[in-house]
Structures are given as C-alpha cells and as structure tokens.
Amino acid sequence: MSVLTRTPQFHIARLRGRNNEGVLLGIIALLLLLIAMFSPGTLSPAMFADILRSSVVNMALALGVLLIIISGGIDVSFTAIAIFAAYSTVVLMRSIGLDNGILPFLAAAVIGALLGIINAVLVAGFKLQTLIATLGSQGIVRGALLAFVGSVYISSLPSALAQIGDARLTTIGGSAVSVLVIPVILLAVGLAVVLRKTMFGRSIYAIGGAPESARRAGIRVGRVQTVIYIAAGALSGFAGMVHVALVGHASPFELVGTELTVIAAVVIGGASDAGGRGSVQGVALGVVLLALIQNSLVRLGVPGFWHTAVVGVVILLGVAIQAQSRRRRSKRSTILESAVTA
Amino acid sequence: MTDNPVVLRARGIDKSYGGVHALADADLEIRAGEVHCLAGANGSGKSTLIKILSGVEAPDRGEIEIAGTVTSKLSVVGSISHGIQVIYQDLSLFPNLTVAENVAMTTRVAGRARIISITAARELTLTVMKRLELDIDPDALLEELSVAQRQLVAICRAIANDVRVLFMDEPTTALTWNEVGTLFQVVSALKADGVAIVFVSHKTEEVFALSDRITVLRNGKVVAVGGVAEFDRDSLVEALIGRQELEERIVSSDVHDSPVLEVNSISAPGLFAEISFTAHAGEIIGLTGLMGSGRSEVADAIFGIIPFTSGRVAVDGHDIRSGDVASAISAGIAYVPSDRLTQGIFLDQAISRNLVASSISSLANKLGWLRPKAIRAGVDKLIDELSLKVGSPDDPVSSLSGGNQQRVVIGKWLATNPRVLVLNGPTVGVDIGSKAAILQILREKAAQGITVLLISDDVPELVSVCHRVLVVRRGRLVDEIASQNVTVEAVRERSIA
Known part of the structure; x- marks a missing residue:
C-alpha cells in the first residue's frame, strides 16, 4: 500500500466535509454564540424543542427533495403531493369511518407514491426538464385536490390520529417534543444508509454527476429515476400526514408555498443545483439552520413577510458558496517551478 | 498473432x-x-x-x-x-x-x-x-x-x-x-x-x-x-x-519584416514568466510544449482571457490591456480556442449564424439593423474559402462532422478580418482530410499577410506549416527553432528535453 501524503489542505478539506457540512456546523455554532451574547435569555432548552418541532415536517420533505437534487433534477411538486396525500387520507378516513393512528401515515405515503408516478413518467419516460415537469404536476395535483377531493377546512381529526399528533416523546424545558420525531429520524438514517452503502444510492450520485457516463457504465438511468420520483412522492405523502397530525387539522391550502424553504435547506446543506452532490447530514444541518434563523427572526419581532426574503437570501448564499468551492476545485494548477516550491 | x-x-x-x-x-x-x-x-x-x-x-x-x-x-x-x-x-x-x-x-x-x-x-x-x-x-x-x-x-x-x-x-x-x-x-x-x-x-x-x-x-x-x-x-x-495526401513542409518564404504581434516579457504568477517574441506579417509561428507547460495559458493571456501582471502585448504598436478580451479583439486578434464544443461554437445554431457571430457588427447598418443580403454574401464567401461541405447554411452546426465544425470556428474568426490569428490545437480530434484543409487555410491566410500563432503538440503539423517554432517548458520560453532547423526530430527532441 502506498504512503499517501496528507497535506494540511487535506485536513482542512476533511474538516470542511465533502458537502461543506463542517462550514454549516460552524455557522450554526456562530449563530448560537451570537444569540447567547446578545439575547442570553432566549438560548433555552425550550428554544431547542421549538426548533425541533418546526424542523420535523421540513426534514421529512427535504429527504425526498434531496434524492431528486442529487440525481440532477429539481422538484417543486412535493408540497402539493404532500397536502394532497394527507388531506385525501383524512377525507377518506372520515367518509369510511376509519380511526387508526398508524394506517393514515402509510395510506398517505402510498397516495404520495402514486402521485410520484406522474413525475416519474414525465421525467424518466418523456425525458422532460424536471423543473417544468414538476411545475406542471404541481398544478395538476393541486387543482385535482381542490376540484375532486375538497376545499373544506377540517378542524378535527379522527381521534387516534389526533392522539398521535399530540403524543409527547419527552418534554424539554416545558416544551413538548412529538413522538413523530422518531419515524422522521429513522427515515433519515435509512436514507443516509441507502445513499452511502447501496448500489442504488451510488447510482443516483452517478446519474447526477454524469448521466451519459452512467448509461455507458450500465446503470439503468430511467429505472433509477422512476424509483426516486416514486420514493420522493411517498416521502412527501408521509411528511404531509406528519404536518396534519402535528397541527391537528387538515386544510388543503397549507404546505403549498413552503417549497422554497425546503429547497433552501437542501441546497445550503450541500446538495448541488448541478446534481451529484449532497448528503442527509448536510440536509439535517440545513433544516436546523433555517429553523434557527426563522426562530430568531420571530423572537426579534421581524414581520413574517421578511422571512421569505431571508430564505431567498439563504438559497443564494448556499448556491454561491457551492459555485465558489467548485471554482476552487477546478482552479488551474501552477506551472512555474518557483510557484510550486513557494 | x-x-x-x-x-x-x-x-x-x-x-x-x-x-x-x-x-x-x-x-x-x-x-x-x-x-x-x-x-x-x-x-x-x-x-x-x-x-x-x-x-x-x-x-x-x-x-x-x-x-x-x-x-x-x-x-x-x-x-x-x-x-x-x-x-x-x-x-x-x-x-x-x-x-x-x-x-x-x-x-x-x-x-x-x-x-x-x-x-x-x-x-x-x-x-x-x-x-x-x-x-x-x-x-x-x-x-x-x-x-x-x-x-x-x-x-x-x-x-x-x-x-x-x-x-x-x-x-x-x-x-x-x-x-x-x-x-x-x-x-x-x-x-x-x-x-x-x-x-x-x-x-x-x-x-x-x-x-x-x-x-x-x-x-x-x-x-x-x-x-x-x-x-x-x-x-x-x-x-x-480515399486519396493520397502527404504532410509536406510547405512554407512560403514570403514573410514581411514588419512586426505585427509583439509579446514583450509577459508574466502571470504561477503560470508563466518573461515570455517574449515578435511575429511578423505573413508569418506562421508554432508554440509548442508538453501539456501543462503553459503554452495554452500564454495564448489565453495574449487574447486577454488570463491577465498578465507585467510586460506588454501589442498589435501593430497598439498595446492590449491585460485581461481585456474586447481590447484584444479590437486590436485585431482572433482566437480559436482548444475546446471548440464549449468555447468556440453554438452547436444548435445555424452554420450561417455561427459564421457571422464574431463579425456581426460589421454586417449591420448605422442603426444597428442587420443587412440580410450582406450576411448571406459573407456566409457564401466563407463557405467557399473554407471549402465547407454543408447541405444548407441554415443547418445546425451539430449536423457537421468534427473537422467541418472546426472550420466553422476558424471561419467565424476569419470573418472579422483579423491581423493576428491565434489557434489552440485546431486539428485535435479532426480527421486527416479536414486537417490538411485547415493547414491549407492557415497557409493561405498567412500569404494574405495575416500573422498566425499556432499552439499545438502535433509535431508533423507544426513542421508542415510553421516558419518558426517556439518551445515552452514549465512556463518559460526555452527554445526557438529557426526556419532552416524545423524538422520533426528537432522539434520533438527539444520540446521533451
């Protein structure tokens, strides 16, 4: 085995992480430090519980978006799929009189997966641009929900579902932590393993990095795309139900419009808009960072409409940092001898 | 076997x-x-x-x-x-x-x-x-x-x-x-x-x-x-x-004494240092060296893609601002980059549009309206000059073979009537018939008084057309092979050494 020289740059690179995870962790630490310095009272266990609560749904949604962004695509239909799946499940449960705590989550995931087939057909079958395809399916899914399923605000959920939504895993500093954190964490861990340790996961990175090379290496690009769009649909459906359970009501007008926040979390988490990059760890950090920022904005009394602008700035920052590190990687190597020894 | x-x-x-x-x-x-x-x-x-x-x-x-x-x-x-x-x-x-x-x-x-x-x-x-x-x-x-x-x-x-x-x-x-x-x-x-x-x-x-x-x-x-x-x-x-063609050394003796391109001790930190040479009207100069020797970077600097920190580049005595492509173009430099597919051509656009892309301002009237007849005439003249094999000038460039695509890139720049034509590896990945045609275009352009700077590591090609060959190694100009010494053996030996 050859002895490879590990330069200081190597160690810095390792600390920074393949997808800038280290940088993100640093930013979160810095932000917490600033909060501790300027507003010591707010840095409490309750604040962590709040951030955890507001991160659960975004995290579940972000996992699906991560899959698609790694593969080189983009998805804007996932919130529409999420609310369609969750709302129709609740409507269905009420009409047939079903009352169960676990089944609705599975049902929503199945409905989400079925809706994901639309995207899969458009992207893998008709080879459409993913942004246009999912923009179209967002409109279709949203319209179908309001036209065929309903547009009524449902203020009370079936009791078993409501119980799950209210169930506490634990209480931190007087603030409740929902049990629904557990399935989301399990899904995140599961997805991280799939992405790192399975051929399927590595194929997604391969397709995102160089689709034609993937085809030439024998990877069935269309099949991988089909699976990830369906999986992303299932994850969205599940996330939609988590949202409904947590808020304790079902409204067909919710979630849609929050795509930007979720995509922002995925992108600042290191997933490249060009594809082939990204990790579950990065996405988790991205979701937490955004929740922390929004939480701070609320505490500072910044009006709600500014939050969207801040999310926009965060996306641009994330993309800019990535573009910068891409440039750094492909920087010209030095030629002059003097420059090499210097 | x-x-x-x-x-x-x-x-x-x-x-x-x-x-x-x-x-x-x-x-x-x-x-x-x-x-x-x-x-x-x-x-x-x-x-x-x-x-x-x-x-x-x-x-x-x-x-x-x-x-x-x-x-x-x-x-x-x-x-x-x-x-x-x-x-x-x-x-x-x-x-x-x-x-x-x-x-x-x-x-x-x-x-x-x-x-x-x-x-x-x-x-x-x-x-x-x-x-x-x-x-x-x-x-x-x-x-x-x-x-x-x-x-x-x-x-x-x-x-x-x-x-x-x-x-x-x-x-x-x-x-x-x-x-x-x-x-x-x-x-x-x-x-x-x-x-x-x-x-x-x-x-x-x-x-x-x-x-x-x-x-x-x-x-x-x-x-x-x-x-x-x-x-x-x-x-x-x-x-x-389907026919015989040998790469012979055909170099005209018709080089003018007047310097056109003057490169005076230019350096760019980490890339190259103290590069100097003078090229005359009607002269084809080869610039060679191993990949990564800095030969492409020197060409990029002359065209203003990479800024140089000291020294000067001038065409007909007019200085070119470091790192300013526009000033290089207005001084009369044309540049055919090494990667034609990403830097030199609009693949999905018509051949005719590609050919006039760099000279478009000369084909418009005072109000900036384009003159279709002038464009058509210019395109026809170029297709003829380059002996391009095209179905229709309105076909996309992607319908052409690699060799013909490269000729379109060269033609695009010839349309600007340049004083200096810089080409970086113009025949890489081009078939032997197109290659001979491209080299012939260079000879003809030199005969019309254009100065040609050919960056290449294809030694037979350099020997075939260049009056002089300059050798770059590790960012420095280390050798100049004068006309009477330009042979395949000499160029190969000195650029590897």
Whole structure:
C-alpha cells in the first residue's frame, strides 16, 4: 500500500466535509454564540424543542427533495403531493369511518407514491426538464385536490390520529417534543444508509454527476429515476400526514408555498443545483439552520413577510458558496517551478 | 498473432440515425492478444461501432459473436460481463465521485451488487494501480485530478474488470508524448496477458507504432482489413480518405519584416514568466510544449482571457490591456480556442449564424439593423474559402462532422478580418482530410499577410506549416527553432528535453 501524503489542505478539506457540512456546523455554532451574547435569555432548552418541532415536517420533505437534487433534477411538486396525500387520507378516513393512528401515515405515503408516478413518467419516460415537469404536476395535483377531493377546512381529526399528533416523546424545558420525531429520524438514517452503502444510492450520485457516463457504465438511468420520483412522492405523502397530525387539522391550502424553504435547506446543506452532490447530514444541518434563523427572526419581532426574503437570501448564499468551492476545485494548477516550491 | 482465436466478431452491422447511414454491413474481427487499430476519418462510423459492441446502442441489423454465443444485440451489463471494456474519448467518468468509486463502478454494475463497500472499492483500486505502477489517491475526487490522471483512472476502471477486449476511443488526443509512452507500456503489458486491444486513432504514426492489425472504415463501410505489414503510410492514408495526401513542409518564404504581434516579457504568477517574441506579417509561428507547460495559458493571456501582471502585448504598436478580451479583439486578434464544443461554437445554431457571430457588427447598418443580403454574401464567401461541405447554411452546426465544425470556428474568426490569428490545437480530434484543409487555410491566410500563432503538440503539423517554432517548458520560453532547423526530430527532441 502506498504512503499517501496528507497535506494540511487535506485536513482542512476533511474538516470542511465533502458537502461543506463542517462550514454549516460552524455557522450554526456562530449563530448560537451570537444569540447567547446578545439575547442570553432566549438560548433555552425550550428554544431547542421549538426548533425541533418546526424542523420535523421540513426534514421529512427535504429527504425526498434531496434524492431528486442529487440525481440532477429539481422538484417543486412535493408540497402539493404532500397536502394532497394527507388531506385525501383524512377525507377518506372520515367518509369510511376509519380511526387508526398508524394506517393514515402509510395510506398517505402510498397516495404520495402514486402521485410520484406522474413525475416519474414525465421525467424518466418523456425525458422532460424536471423543473417544468414538476411545475406542471404541481398544478395538476393541486387543482385535482381542490376540484375532486375538497376545499373544506377540517378542524378535527379522527381521534387516534389526533392522539398521535399530540403524543409527547419527552418534554424539554416545558416544551413538548412529538413522538413523530422518531419515524422522521429513522427515515433519515435509512436514507443516509441507502445513499452511502447501496448500489442504488451510488447510482443516483452517478446519474447526477454524469448521466451519459452512467448509461455507458450500465446503470439503468430511467429505472433509477422512476424509483426516486416514486420514493420522493411517498416521502412527501408521509411528511404531509406528519404536518396534519402535528397541527391537528387538515386544510388543503397549507404546505403549498413552503417549497422554497425546503429547497433552501437542501441546497445550503450541500446538495448541488448541478446534481451529484449532497448528503442527509448536510440536509439535517440545513433544516436546523433555517429553523434557527426563522426562530430568531420571530423572537426579534421581524414581520413574517421578511422571512421569505431571508430564505431567498439563504438559497443564494448556499448556491454561491457551492459555485465558489467548485471554482476552487477546478482552479488551474501552477506551472512555474518557483510557484510550486513557494 | 493471426492464429490467435477470435474473441469478438461482428457481422453485417447496420445502423442508421434518422436519415444518416452510420454503418453499412460492417464486419469486425478481434483476436486474443492483438492490438487492433480501428482507423477512420470523423463520421466514418468508428464510434457507432464501438457503442454497438459495448451495448450502448442497438444495431438495426447484423449479429455479434462473443465467446461462442451469437446475439443480435448486447446490453451494457452483458457486454461488460463478456469482458468488453471501453475507454471513451470523453472518458465517461464521474467527476463528483472518488477515484475508488469511479474504478469500481462498472465492476459493481456488472456484478449486480446491491450493497457496496467503500473499503473493497479502495482495495480494488490500489490493486489495479499497483499493477500499473500508479500512485493516485483513491479517496481524491475525480474532478480534482489532471486530465492525464483522469485518463489513467479510466484505464484502471477498464482493467479492474475481467477484461478480454479493451476499446480505446482516441486515447492519446488529450495526452502528451510522455503520457502516451506510459499508455503504450500499459497496452503492451495487457497484450502480454492475452487481452485484445482495439484503439481508434487519427494519427498514422501511432497506428504503425502500436497495431498488429488494422481495420479501416470509411463512410460506414469497412474499406480495408489486414495485418500492419500489409499497409504503409500512403496506402493507409489512401484507405482513410480515399486519396493520397502527404504532410509536406510547405512554407512560403514570403514573410514581411514588419512586426505585427509583439509579446514583450509577459508574466502571470504561477503560470508563466518573461515570455517574449515578435511575429511578423505573413508569418506562421508554432508554440509548442508538453501539456501543462503553459503554452495554452500564454495564448489565453495574449487574447486577454488570463491577465498578465507585467510586460506588454501589442498589435501593430497598439498595446492590449491585460485581461481585456474586447481590447484584444479590437486590436485585431482572433482566437480559436482548444475546446471548440464549449468555447468556440453554438452547436444548435445555424452554420450561417455561427459564421457571422464574431463579425456581426460589421454586417449591420448605422442603426444597428442587420443587412440580410450582406450576411448571406459573407456566409457564401466563407463557405467557399473554407471549402465547407454543408447541405444548407441554415443547418445546425451539430449536423457537421468534427473537422467541418472546426472550420466553422476558424471561419467565424476569419470573418472579422483579423491581423493576428491565434489557434489552440485546431486539428485535435479532426480527421486527416479536414486537417490538411485547415493547414491549407492557415497557409493561405498567412500569404494574405495575416500573422498566425499556432499552439499545438502535433509535431508533423507544426513542421508542415510553421516558419518558426517556439518551445515552452514549465512556463518559460526555452527554445526557438529557426526556419532552416524545423524538422520533426528537432522539434520533438527539444520540446521533451
């Protein structure tokens, strides 16, 4: 085995992480430090519980978006799929009189997966641009929900579902932590393993990095795309139900419009808009960072409409940092001898 | 060698794309342990044949016989598991993955792996690298490597599998002589192990240096097959392009004394230092050196793509601002970049639009409205000057062969009536017929008084057209070969030294 020289740059690179995870962790630490310095009272266990609560749904949604962004695509239909799946499940449960705590989550995931087939057909079958395809399916899914399923605000959920939504895993500093954190964490861990340790996961990175090379290496690009769009649909459906359970009501007008926040979390988490990059760890950090920022904005009394602008700035920052590190990687190597020894 | 068993045989392969007949009744026979050259001009069907034999494309007709089984169509996985490996011209690697993962990718796919092990990928990579005596960090991202290292990774990936037939699509275009040497060593080691190697090349020297047998394709048909001894340079060239053409040194003695391009001691930190030369009207100057020597960077600096920190560049006595492309263009410099597909051309746009893209302001009236008649006349004149083979000037550039595309790039800049024409590797990946045509265009332009700066590492090409050859090494101008000394041997010797 050859002895490879590990330069200081190597160690810095390792600390920074393949997808800038280290940088993100640093930013979160810095932000917490600033909060501790300027507003010591707010840095409490309750604040962590709040951030955890507001991160659960975004995290579940972000996992699906991560899959698609790694593969080189983009998805804007996932919130529409999420609310369609969750709302129709609740409507269905009420009409047939079903009352169960676990089944609705599975049902929503199945409905989400079925809706994901639309995207899969458009992207893998008709080879459409993913942004246009999912923009179209967002409109279709949203319209179908309001036209065929309903547009009524449902203020009370079936009791078993409501119980799950209210169930506490634990209480931190007087603030409740929902049990629904557990399935989301399990899904995140599961997805991280799939992405790192399975051929399927590595194929997604391969397709995102160089689709034609993937085809030439024998990877069935269309099949991988089909699976990830369906999986992303299932994850969205599940996330939609988590949202409904947590808020304790079902409204067909919710979630849609929050795509930007979720995509922002995925992108600042290191997933490249060009594809082939990204990790579950990065996405988790991205979701937490955004929740922390929004939480701070609320505490500072910044009006709600500014939050969207801040999310926009965060996306641009994330993309800019990535573009910068891409440039750094492909920087010209030095030629002059003097420059090499210097 | 000719008695070795046949490992791969293709019979009567037909393939059409739209109306274009890429392959017509093509046969190919590959024997164990031979180096087989698949020669042919651009668009002759070589790449299509490789794609069919590797399972990427399905043939319309014909059959493939491999390891005793006959099939009408291979899948990629099937071809890999039969021991067919391809190193594509663009390498087809994954820039976002590590070296180890790149090397292990096809092995994993062919083995229908579900769970992957990074440790196993790393070990596989180190084993293969040890075999080739290479030392590349398996954990490095591919995009962090140089082009030459990436090529080596592609070779590692190919031989990481149980390879019986290795296709190499123009393996040496991106390599310099040193690296080509390493590649040739690898090839002979594989050959000794009984691996059949099929390589595609435009370079006749390489064909004779390497191959045991040769198959020549022209317009989708096999026009000649035989052992290397049955060919000589002239007969190979004739088979390739259908007529004889030799690269002779044809250099006019008609160089004016007036300096046009003056490069005075320019430096760019980390890239090159104290580069000085003067080029005259009607002169063709070659600028050569190994890949990574700084030759391309010098050209980029003259055209203002890379800023220089000291020294000056002037055309006809007018200084060009460092790092300012617009000032270089207005001073009369035209630049044909090395990567025509990404830097020099709008592939999906019409040939006519591409041709006038750089000279568009001279074809408009005072109000900025374009004059269609002037454009049409300009386009027709250029097509004629460049002897372009086009169906219609309104066809997209992508419909042309590589050689004709390159001529469009050159034509686009000639339309600006430049004083100085800088070309970076204009004949890389261009077939021998187009190459001769491009070199002839350069001679004609020089005869009209244009100064030509030709950056290239194709020595016969430099010798064929250049009045003088400058050699760059490690960012410095180390040698100047004057006209009477320009020979293939002299240029090669001094640029490697």
